[in-house]
Amino acid sequence: MSYKVLIVEDLPELLEAMGDFYREKGAGLWEVVTASDGKDALAKVAGNDFDLMILDIMLPGASGFDICKAARSKGDCPIIFVTALGSENSILKGYETGCDDYVVKPFSLKQLYAKSLGLLMRAKESQDSDILSCGSISLNKRTMLVKVNDREISINAKEYFLLVYLLENKNSVLTRRAILERVWKDDLDVTDRVVDTAIRRLRDNLGEAAGQIKTVIGRGYRLTEE
């Protein structure tokens, strides 16, 4: 498995050096895509899913910020900005746009590479932390997909948020009131029994995993490992 990195830099020698470094150092870990102007970069962002981006800020065609924004609107892959010495102020703008780290020119390739690895690892972790699971049920909060035994199932909005709440508090008994306050939030002018109905529909859709939702009479519901 290799990770796709986009490197955008308008100085040809530097671009080549960076690309070579990632190709050689990683020994196959990286699939390197490069661009030397803003327009090209934007096109490549649109057409690919990158695991990491390294963006020069000063570019012909479109600034690194523009590329960052375009990338953010698409996903949340880690982004490192490359900025010229003395323009650290622009970094602030970079963080507002949603970058994760930066290096100041001139920089060492080693240092940049170390940051890259770090970000990649952290991104991977945070992706994992988007996944809630319990027994044969798994739910990805980012993609909002729910799987039972690795088979994707489709559930409705209310059921989804109910399931998220159950997963975030697995093994705990959740009272109807608590569920109402979390899942129904504003429109609390509903019967307690809507929770029953929502649980029923969720159970129906969970199929073989329906049994993982246990009823605790007189108190509420509880999601168990099995």
Add this chain to the structure above:
Amino acid sequence: MSYKVLIVEDLPELLEAMGDFYREKGAGLWEVVTASDGKDALAKVAGNDFDLMILDIMLPGASGFDICKAARSKGDCPIIFVTALGSENSILKGYETGCDDYVVKPFSLKQLYAKSLGLLMRAKESQDSDILSCGSISLNKRTMLVKVNDREISINAKEYFLLVYLLENKNSVLTRRAILERVWKDDLDVTDRVVDTAIRRLRDNLGEAAGQIKTVIGRGYRLTEE
């Protein structure tokens, strides 16, 4: 159950970016309240109970330290300071005032968010005085789970609340009347003897720990360590 976070920051774009990040990333986990000047922040601290605060130090109206002090006089919710690059010295003052963590501008929102989650979890765990125990019996009021010798057991609602009362007053003799008033609350038009029955059923379910509930003839019942 959502957590209330106060974000105080005077740069409008950054404030908005932070708020959005918490709203989107948390998918309902966070209830975000924002303020852009010290006076507003102080008012909001006074009028709310927050689970987390993120405070810029340099603010118009009142400094982050002032807000921190006001919050500390009220409760002990986790506080993260945001400070500008180069003014790390002020961090020291921040820790004196009682902050729990800090980030230096420019910072990555992901990093800030990770710190937030960490602090929140730690705060939540320290609240785990939710656990009542006596001898081999332990009961978690949050998850409503009961264990005997670390083995989970299931009991009914009445028995559960009876056990909570016994645990909260372990070693004390509890009269039938006292138990009735606490556990039966409104429907007091019942015989004293229902307590006997409830105690019996609780003993049955407690299994090996049944002996911890002692009968005190003529007075009531008592939960002992062994």
Add this chain to the structure above:
DNA sequence: TTTCCCGTGTCACACTCGTGTCACATCGAT
């Protein structure tokens, strides 16, 4: 716009299970 469909809240009914009560057995104190 109208029409249809899907998501969701509510009600009615059936049924399970928790719970209160009683009767009787047993225990313990005087």
Add this chain to the structure above:
DNA sequence: ATCGATGTGACACGAGTGTGACACGGGAAA
């Protein structure tokens, strides 16, 4: 030994929950 207090088993009622059906409303499609 006697009597009040408590343990125990059985039973019936009702609260709590599962389930099917229906109505309402908003969004998509025509």
